[in-house]
Amino acid sequence: MSTTAPAPARTENRHYARVVRGATAVFGGRRSLRPSPYLVYGTLFWVLVSAAAWRVPICCDFGQHAAVVERLKTDLLDPAHPTSALPGDGSAYYSPYAVVQGAFAQLTGLAGWQVVKLSGAVNLVVLLTGLNRAVKTLTTRAWAPVLALVLMVLLWGTRMAWWSGYLGLMSLTGHLPFPSTFGIGLAFWAWALTARLARSGGSPRAYAGLGALCGLVLLVHPISAVAALIGVLAFVVGGRRDWHARVVGCWALAGAVAILVALVWPYYSVFSLVGDQSVDGIHEQLYSEMEARFWLALIGLPALWLRWQRNRRDPLALMFAAEVLVIAYGWFSGHYTYGRILGLTLVPLQFALAVELAEPRPWPASRRFLAQAAAVGTALGFLVHGGAVVPRSVDPIGFDQPPRWPQYAWAARRIAPGEVVLTDGYRPSRSLPGYGPNLVAPAWPDASLPEPERARRQDAVHRYLAEDSTPAERAAIVREYDVRWLLLSPDQNAPREAVVVAWGPETGEVLARVPGDPSPGKSSPARGKSSPSGA
Known part of the structure; x- marks a missing residue:
């Protein structure tokens, strides 16, 4: 019996040696567990x-x-x-x-x-x-x-x-x-x-x-x-x-x-x-x-x-x-x-x-x-x-900092996921979809949408926001793309049929609701008669 007793000890020692070698390899040391x-x-x-x-x-x-x-x-x-x-x-x-x-x-x-x-x-x-x-x-x-x-x-x-x-x-x-x-x-x-x-x-x-x-x-x-x-x-x-x-x-x-x-x-x-x-x-x-x-x-x-x-x-x-x-x-x-x-x-x-x-x-x-x-x-x-x-x-010397874009959570809170927003703003068109809304015209090319169609949609956005657009033209674009919201810069005019809902706290951009069946009317300033504090 005594001749077989040391075997488990030798097995245990070999197992311990493998564990030590593995830990040493992970932490980078040779004779200790000192981290690399x-x-x-x-x-x-x-x-x-x-x-x-x-x-x-x-x-x-x-x-x-x-x-x-x-x-x-x-x-x-x-x-x-x-x-x-x-x-x-x-x-x-x-x-x-x-x-x-x-x-x-x-x-x-x-x-x-x-x-x-x-x-x-x-x-x-x-x-x-x-x-x-x-x-x-x-x-x-x-x-x-x-x-x-x-x-x-x-x-x-x-x-x-x-x-x-x-x-x-x-x-x-x-x-x-x-x-x-x-x-x-x-x-x-x-x-x-x-x-x-x-x-x-x-x-x-x-x-x-x-x-x-x-x-x-x-x-x-x-x-x-x-x-x-x-x-x-x-x-x-x-x-x-x-x-x-x-x-x-x-x-x-x-x-x-x-x-x-x-x-x-x-x-x-x-x-x-x-x-x-x-x-x-x-x-x-x-x-x-x-x-x-x-x-x-x-x-x-x-x-x-x-x-x-x-x-x-x-x-x-x-x-x-x-x-x-x-x-x-x-x-x-x-x-x-x-x-x-x-x-x-x-x-x-x-x-x-x-x-x-x-x-x-x-x-x-x-x-x-x-x-x-x-x-x-x-x-x-x-x-x-x-x-x-x-x-x-x-910062002791004035390093350049990462870009600080305005945030659009204020607009996303009012727009249901999947609803369509019409905007030609560079930053909102790239940021707003990240909260769930859709755009009329995607900002980036994508293999799932042919480029001619994306260009046609971009043209529709420009036509809608043009100063000489007519109520009939705007209504046709709203119906074709199921538009429900406008996000406009402060210097853009909101159509009379649009209802201003909120203003961006950082940029003064304007969020306006578009009725499903807009009634004709003339354009009015994007800020309307209300002040941002009343939004």
């Missing part, structure tokens, strides 16, 4: 930026994404057009990411704008963990992910670049709750998994998982997926040396699964977006002032060059070169939407610099120069982006 630098500073960054994003007022594209959640909350399986009383079949906004948001809104009863706000903290977790895994495929240095995070959010340019999918601190804070941030976080995870499979291989299930992840990125944010897939290919080419039948078959499996995931998604066809030029005009401005918006990131170019000199198949160098070619194609072809990958094009520069600076000392003169340039660049970057996390009340 990235866990400490990444957590602090998550708390700070999540709080900063929450305080950014609803603006820009936020209302569009909140409207998507509202429509899915109303009908998860067959949502209407995001911003108009039309069918939503084929709208690329109905991605897996948005459907999960809609299901969460149904389950909790939260409003669309609340769900979008809450999504910011979740997106940041995906982004930060993905960054950590991606950088760890490039180096084992514990401080490299911390440096990569700092450089990624600050090393941009001396003019703010504000766009969804741009990872500068100011833009990231404003667009944190959007699908682009979630998609980029998944892209980082895809790069990390690709690097591991390219280096050491894996089971067919792992390759299929990579394919499913790439397909998900493609559905969540198609334009970011262009850069994400370039990165995947770069890590494959840079990491795989031997190509035999099994390896080729596994990578083919990954590609097939990615295509299959995209094909079976029932809400829209991502491949129908190829060649779509409806939003190219909007994105042309991405190519303006590029030097001022991005030049600080070029500090990482020497580090990328050194990597390429050491390895002509370095994945970061390959990724950067390919993405530059895509951006150039967007410019010369007029498909300016490809400029949206500019934000991810800087990532190879920033990551390469972080890896180089994470190397142990003593540093050669070239690395010391890079460190000094990076320090100056990040300081200049913070002057541009610091207002994202420094509130105006404690």
